[in-house]
Amino acid sequence: KAGVTQTPRYLIKTRGQQVTLSCSPISGHRSVSWYQQTPGQGLQFLFEYFSETQRNKGNFPGRFSGRQFSNSRSEMNVSTLELGDSALYLCASSLGWSSLNYEQYFGPGTRLTVT
């Protein structure tokens, strides 16, 4: 069974631009979570989706948004990019309705660099 896939793997954007990252969960998984990972802050939770509904949201500004489609694929969007948004963005999928109680499987991440 294929793992979690994320596209693109690497991205370079300039300040003020917007970006959309994509995540395809493991087949059959309906829960998708997004995380930001930086050397200084470690892994930080962005949001979680289940059946096209956002179940939880972390403490990030409104510039960060996401959505989930009926096939469980998910996208996250960051508008008005800032230098501090440079990070590895990780997507994880779970079989059950919540990442809290079900094992998560992470994708390889998208490395975003903002210049």
Add this chain to the structure above:
Amino acid sequence: KNQVEQSPQSLIILEGKNCTLQCNYTVSPFSNLRWYKQDTGRGPVSLTIMTFSENTKSNGRYTATLDADTKQSSLHITASQLSDSASYICVVSASGNAGNMLTFGGGTRLMVKP
């Protein structure tokens, strides 16, 4: 405030040696504790997940312990290999639906040298 503290922050050991990584948490109410291994530039991979009733769980050369009374967990790596060089992240899940309750530790960066 829910917190997960890991120690040491970094560790260097020789190939073949054993090591133990620590994780202390103040997350409440506790649901489960997970250890992940993350190679540089890759996504984390789950090693173990333990619930309140489990105090030991093994995955090959990795053995995790959990003391729910003292809110401590450890990850013991036996007969280390060069491929064990990675960051190890402790994650604690809290029960309840009041927002996301996954709390991540800062990780321990392990380097295994030949």
